[in-house]
Amino acid sequence: DRRPIDPPPVIQLVEHNPLDPLSQQYTISPAYFMQVQLLDASGENVILQLKGHKATAMAGSMVSPLHPLRDTSSVHGAYFVFSDLSVRMEGSFRLRFDLFEIAGY
Secondary structure, three states, X not given: OOEEOOOOOEEEEOOOOOOOHHHHHHHHOOOEEEEEEEEEOOOOOEOOEXXXXXXXXXXXXXXXXXXXXXXXXXXXXXXXXXXXXXXXXXXXXXXXXXXXXXXXX
């Protein structure tokens, strides 16, 4: 049983100094990726498995690479797209997104 997360989460990575040419390199860097985790409604506890089962609480692609895309105004940006996420149980939850950089890439 899968309940798709709709609309699918799309996270934009925003640069701190848009005038610095070095800060724009991240928009094409393959060294960044993002992971999503399912949390309880309070946002304090990670839910990994269904209660009483060995099955995972989430299904789908829980990791996304950085995608260089254009927004609705045709401005280049760096996005993480989670188009195939599902929860395997009913209830209220939160999602936590963690950004990682592969060191030495």
